Amino acid sequence: MSPIESLTDSQKARAAEFRDRWTEIGLCTDPSDRPRAEVAIREVYRQGGLEPPAKIVWCGSPLSQGLTRLIMVVKKPIERLWESVGTNVRHHIDGGSSDANLRPSVGHNIWQSIGARVEDRVRATVRNSVWASVADSAGAIVKDDVGDSVWDSVRASVGDSVWDSVEATARNSVCVGARLRESVEASVYGSHDASWLAFYRYFYEVLGLTDQTGSLSGLWELAQSAGWALPHQNICWVSERHHILSRDDRGRLHCDTGPACAYPDGWAIYAMHGVRVPRYVIEQPAQIDVVRIGAETNAEVRRVMIERYRYGEDVSGSAAYVRDSGAKRLDHDERFGTLWRRDLPNDEPIVMIEVINSTPEPDGRFKRYWLRVPPDTKTAHEAVAWTFGVPAKDYSPTVET
Amino acid sequence: MYRQGDVLIVPVDSVPGTLDPIERERGRIILAHGEVTGHAHAIKAESAALFRDPKLMAVFLTVGANGSVALEHDEHDTIHLPPGNYQVIRQREYSPEEIRNVAD
Numbered sequence: 001m002s003p004i005e006s007l008t009d010s011q012k013a014r015a016a017e018f019r020d021r022w023t024e025i026g027l028c029t030d031p032s033d034r035p036r037a038e039v040a041i042r043e044v045y046r047q048g049g050l051e052p053p054a055k056i057v058w059c060g061s062p063l064s065q066g067l068t069r070l071i072m073v074v075k076k077p078i079e080r081l082w083e084s085v086g087t088n089v090r091h092h093i094d095g096g097s098s099d100a101n102l103r104p105s106v107g108h109n110i111w112q113s114i115g116a117r118v119e120d121r122v123r124a125t126v127r128n129s130v131w132a133s134v135a136d137s138a139g140a141i142v143k144d145d146v147g148d149s150v151w152d153s154v155r156a157s158v159g160d161s162v163w164d165s166v167e168a169t170a171r172n173s174v175c176v177g178a179r180l181r182e183s184v185e186a187s188v189y190g191s192h193d194a195s196w197l198a199f200y201r202y203f204y205e206v207l208g209l210t211d212q213t214g215s216l217s218g219l220w221e222l223a224q225s226a227g228w229a230l231p232h233q234n235i236c237w238v239s240e241r242h243h244i245l246s247r248d249d250r251g252r253l254h255c256d257t258g259p260a261c262a263y264p265d266g267w268a269i270y271a272m273h274g275v276r277v278p279r280y281v282i283e284q285p286a287q288i289d290v291v292r293i294g295a296e297t298n299a300e301v302r303r304v305m306i307e308r309y310r311y312g313e314d315v316s317g318s319a320a321y322v323r324d325s326g327a328k329r330l331d332h333d334e335r336f337g338t339l340w341r342r343d344l345p346n347d348e349p350i351v352m353i354e355v356i357n358s359t360p361e362p363d364g365r366f367k368r369y370w371l372r373v374p375p376d377t378k379t380a381h382e383a384v385a386w387t388f389g390v391p392a393k394d395y396s397p398t399v400e401t
Numbered sequence: 402m403y404r405q406g407d408v409l410i411v412p413v414d415s416v417p418g419t420l421d422p423i424e425r426e427r428g429r430i431i432l433a434h435g436e437v438t439g440h441a442h443a444i445k446a447e448s449a450a451l452f453r454d455p456k457l458m459a460v461f462l463t464v465g466a467n468g469s470v471a472l473e474h475d476e477h478d479t480i481h482l483p484p485g486n487y488q489v490i491r492q493r494e495y496s497p498e499e500i501r502n503v504a505d
Contacts, residue, residue: 303497348497357406359477372495387492388409397404401478 026194043218060265
């Protein structure tokens with residue numbers, strides 16, 4: 001068969017359909033279809049040239065999945081870790097995991113014998129231009145939506161959560177942390193594999209490359225029925241899908257009232273516009289104070305904390321932070337207000353103009369408010385002029401109410 | 402130059418040639434809606450008209466020659482605008498640049 005040189009218009013037109021269908025698969029929040037997933041897992045093993053696992057163990061999230069494996073792999077810190085994991089995780093680990101003779105992970109074998117071979121075969125069949133065109137139109141957008149926004153966060157949070165959980169037993173946590181990361185690396189990502197699976201599914205359905213890509217059928221099925229899986233030689237752990245997923249209009253994990261991503265066992269990720277933050281920042285913003293903001297070394301997390309500071313009060317966010325944190329007074333002008341600056345490590349300073357309404361409130365008081373201006377602003381006059389987009393020399397209202 | 406709260410009204414010599422009229426709302430022209438309170442900066446007088454310049458993304462106000470018009474707002478004192486052409490500027494706030502991860 002001669003290589004496929006280019007795509008026809010009708011073939012190109014179908015890329016969107018794959019993009020949409022597989023994005024939906026990747027973001028799915030339905031409960032797993034366990035019978036379908038178990039058939040798929042056995043199929044994945046067979047297609048990888050392996051004996052199907054004797055035991056399939058369901059877990060409530062990628063975290064509890066990684067932890068159950070860890071408990072079987074690492075003997076020593078188990079007791080304390082087990083205590084620190086929390087009951088919600090423990091209760092959701094179905095089935096026994098008493099298999100003492102745990103065999104090694106086979107995630108790598110599966111990738112080598114299925115994924116890499118499919119890539120070789122498809123690449124041998126289509127020209128680079130076709131490969132790139134399908135990758136761009138069918139795969140890339142699914143990757144943005146599912147991969148970058150969700151999978152990355154889940155992956156990073158599995159690591160972070162364990163650090164939190166085992167903080168008390170910090171001496172063992174180096175080992176635990178590394179082992180857990182290992183289980184993240186060894187996972188098959190189920191529905192979160194949607195981007196590269198969409199890509200090959202297109203070759204399968206639209207270009208008819210069934211021989212080259214048919215060995216992915218187990219993974220295609222698994223992606224449509226469950227979350228992450230952790231395949232080992234005679235046992236496979238498999239996780240439920242997230243049941244809560246909330247994103248902003250740019251597809252980033254985002255929820256300002258609760259978890260942005262959560263799993264049925266209670267494990268949750270809190271995030272604002274893709275920035276993962278501790279739970280209290282979202283659910284108990286009253287706990288955010290100037291000291292905690294000052295101690296936060298990650299500039300993105302600190303911005304979210306400042307934005308959520310004094311949440312719900314008349315003066316909140318950066319205005320309240322500038323007011324409360326001992327900001328430097330840069331300038332004061334009776335006509336225009338007071339200019340404040342608060343420096344932040346690894347971030348641009350917050351510069352704000354504090355102004356007083358010209359018209360009194362019904363109770364006779366004058367309302368004060370704060371507006372953020374560019375960090376290089378030097379005077380109160382310049383600051384107020386900037387808020388109206390005019391140079392300071394041209395800003396001089398004759399009547400102001 | 403006049404300022405009522407978060408709206409600045411700047412006299413201009415003339416308004417651009419191609420403008421889209423902005424429709425009246427319940428008989429008034431609305432220079433700006435309040436974001437939270439719903440209070441608006443509004444003019445009732447028929448001799449005033451509001452336009453948008455789609456190219457400049459700017460808003461212009463004209464006040465006819467037969468007298469001043471009243472610009473009203475629930476929380477601010479009324480301002481009387483004499484006949485002429487104006488640009489209407491809404492107050493804005495600075496948003497910091499997005500933090501970019503160096504590793505990207």
